[in-house]
Amino acid sequence: MRSVDCYEMLGVDRSATDEDLRRAYRRLAMRWHPDKNHTGKMDAEAKFKDITEAYNVLSDAGKRAVYDQYGAEGLRGGGAPPKNGGGADDIFAEFFGSTPFTYCSTGAGTSARAKQQEAWDAGGGRGRAGSYFSGFARDGHGVRAPPPAPAPPVESKLACTLEELYVGVTKTMRISRNVVDTVGRMKTESEILSIEVKPGWKNGTKITFPRKSNQQWSQLPADLVFVVDEKPHDVYRRDGNDLVTEARVTLAEALGGTVVVLAMLDDRELTVDVGGGGGGESGEGEEDDAPVVYPGYELVVPMEGMPIAREPGRRGSLRIRFDVAFPERLTRRQREQIKRILAAAG
Numbered sequence: 001m002r003s004v005d006c007y008e009m010l011g012v013d014r015s016a017t018d019e020d021l022r023r024a025y026r027r028l029a030m031r032w033h034p035d036k037n038h039t040g041k042m043d044a045e046a047k048f049k050d051i052t053e054a055y056n057v058l059s060d061a062g063k064r065a066v067y068d069q070y071g072a073e074g075l076r077g078g079g080a081p082p083k084n085g086g087g088a089d090d091i092f093a094e095f096f097g098s099t100p101f102t103y104c105s106t107g108a109g110t111s112a113r114a115k116q117q118e119a120w121d122a123g124g125g126r127g128r129a130g131s132y133f134s135g136f137a138r139d140g141h142g143v144r145a146p147p148p149a150p151a152p153p154v155e156s157k158l159a160c161t162l163e164e165l166y167v168g169v170t171k172t173m174r175i176s177r178n179v180v181d182t183v184g185r186m187k188t189e190s191e192i193l194s195i196e197v198k199p200g201w202k203n204g205t206k207i208t209f210p211r212k213s214n215q216q217w218s219q220l221p222a223d224l225v226f227v228v229d230e231k232p233h234d235v236y237r238r239d240g241n242d243l244v245t246e247a248r249v250t251l252a253e254a255l256g257g258t259v260v261v262l263a264m265l266d267d268r269e270l271t272v273d274v275g276g277g278g279g280g281e282s283g284e285g286e287e288d289d290a291p292v293v294y295p296g297y298e299l300v301v302p303m304e305g306m307p308i309a310r311e312p313g314r315r316g317s318l319r320i321r322f323d324v325a326f327p328e329r330l331t332r333r334q335r336e337q338i339k340r341i342l343a344a345a346g
Contacts (some may be wrong), residue, residue, distance in 0.1 A: 006054035006067060014068070018059065025055040036182035151222035154213040155206075158226040160197060162233040166265035166306060168199040178214045179221065186217075195226060200241070200309035203230035236265065241316030242305045246323060249274070254293040254324045255341065262320075264304070272301060272320065292345075297322045 007014055010024040028051045030036070037044035057063045057075065066074045158171065176190045195207055205228040213222035230238070237244045247260050257275040264270050275290045291297070298321050305316025330338070 006057050009050050009054040010058065012058075016058070021055060021058050025051065025059075030184045031182070033182075036184075150211065150220035151213070151216055153208070153223040153225045155225045155227055157229040158195065158197075158207070159229050159231060160201070161231050162236060162238065163265045164197055165201055165228075165230060166199060169197045171195045171197060175212065175224070177212065177221070177224075180215055180217070193224075197228070198309050200307035201228055202309075203228055203238075235263070238306060239319075241308050242319055243316065244319045244321065246321050247274075248323045248325055249293060250325050251327060254322070257290060260320065262318075270301075270304060270318075272299065274299060274320075274322075293322050293324065295322070295324045 007016070010016075010021060010028065012020050012024050016024070029048065032044050032047045032051060034041050034044045034048060057067050063075060160169070160171075172192055172194045174190055174192050176188055178186055179189055181187045191212070193209060193212070207226045207228075209224045209226075211221040212224040215221040235245055243265075245262065247262075249258055249260075254275065257273070260272045260274050262270045262272065275293045298319055301318040301320070303315045304318035308314045308316065
């Protein structure tokens with residue numbers, strides 16, 4: 001072990017009882033745990049090693065006697081490894097749920113455990129768990145205990161208008177959550193999250209912020225999941241990647257053709273020729289052929305629907321469904337005119 005004063009390290013005097021040592025170690029371990037000291041983490045790791053090693057020496061009657069008489073040099077001369085039970089590993093496990101991986105040993109034991117730690121780190125254990133203490137041993141022989149399981153994800157609705165899902169939008173929101181601070185106390189903290197809603201996202205799309213929800217004792221914070229909640233629109237209805245709307249025309253417009261002007265979701269005005277005969281080229285002596293609009297007739301306008309999120313540049317179609325307003329009364333002359341028009345068309 002390093003040449004540090006074990007009593008000074010734990011903040012106790014030489015007459016300290018086992019209970020005094022236990023309380024001192026508990027307090028200091030909570031304070032200097034590296035996972036609770038994100039700034040200055042390297043200093044916290046070194047401090048944590050020292051207080052753990054000091055406790056292992058003083059909590060073992062045989063080692064404490066050697067240390068009191070010969071100091072740290074006496075322990076380097078071949079002190080026995082810590083006895084099972086009552087050591088720092090047991091206290092650490094009591095309030096952290098596992099035992100430290102490499103600390104609290106002297107001489108050859110330190111070297112062996114250091115190699116175990118290096119092997120574990122080289123295997124990616126530190127990176128996977130995202131924390132220096134994410135892999136712990138229960139017995140000091142390299143047997144890792146599983147990290148604490150996170151709480152189930154917490155879902156929250158993300159209200160989006162059809163216009164926002166058509167053009168895209170960035171939404172920001174302030175969240176408040178409960179977390180365990182560096183000294184083990186529960187506190188509330190606030191944070192602003194930003195979500196970039198992509199054009200074409202659909203109802204039910206999920207956006208996950210890992211470990212941004214509330215934290216419980218002995219659990220990792222839960223993931224916070226926002227779920228897109230598409231709000232109904234007054235004019236348009238979404239059908240997959242298509243937009244569907246309705247238009248009402250008079251009987252004269254249905255038979256003779258008209259123009260429909262629609263306000264699109266990106267503030268454009270779209271002009272659609274309906275039954276006007278402007279659809280194709282005609283031969284000499286022929287009239288343009290145009291469809292007759294009838295109740296329930298659907299006109300499809302390609303590439304005017306919703307953006308397709310996974311296929312940039314592509315859109316669905318706009319589908320216009322027509323309703324024809326029939327007059328309630330006709331004069332005899334009007335009826336004769338309609339008969340002549342329909343007879344010519346037939």
